[in-house]
Amino acid sequence: MNAALAFCAAVAIFGAVCGGAGWYTRALSVTPLVFLGRVSYSLYLWHYPLFYTIGRKDPDWPVAVRILVGVGGALLVSTASYYFIEQPFCAGRIARARSRRGMRATLRSG
Secondary structure, eight states: OHHHHHHHHHHHHHHHHHOOSSHHHHHHTSHHHHHHHHSHHHHHHHHHHHHHHHHHHOTTSOHHHHHHHHHHHHHHHHHHHIIIIIHHHHHTHHHHHHHHHHHHHHHHHO
């Protein structure tokens, strides 16, 4: 089963990379999938703590409600994390702000 799943994943990746402008590439270029691809790392980081917290805090909620709240919350938090933490960090704005603060502290102390 694991080998079949790995083979299917390899075929999907190969089709996306080498497929050209076929139906498969167009299907993966749909806006919601592109958005999920952009926030996927943040979603990966945030989904487990949110689902864990929801399961511990409100175990009496129906499973469907916990899943909907967890997925919605994970998408919301991961989107905010992507735009307010990940993007500024990648653009160097956080590092520049830290270096400016360090320079100001050095100038004040000297």
